[in-house]
Amino acid sequence: METTEKEPIILVFYIYRDVLAQKNLREQYFESVKKYFDEMKMKTAIFFLPTDTEERIECINPRFIEDQNEISKLKRVLQSAESLFAIDTEKFATKKDDDEDEE
Secondary structure: OOOOOOOOEEEEEEEEHHHHHOHHHHHHHHHHHHHHHHHHOOOEEEEEEEEOOOOEEEEEOHHHOOOHHHHHHHHHHHHHHHHHHOOOHHHHOOHHHHHHHHO
16 A cells, blocks of 8 residues: 555535535534544545435545555546646645645
């Protein structure tokens, strides 16, 4: 396995469509999630998707993927999502991660 500690844990939050449609609730939810992971000092790539069924959170931890083809595919998906949706996975990087970059 050739992943590094710099690679984010990928979290997908499936949130009720009605909640995401309400700007004030959506912003509060996003900020709460960001604050939680900042305090945990975890580097994450977080995606929020609307759902009409049950709310849930799914997680992909690149450290536990041993198949190099799957690791490459995951990296391509993240890069594509960042480009297509102007998502900055560094947005959820913690202060600790920023400090390490300066060394």
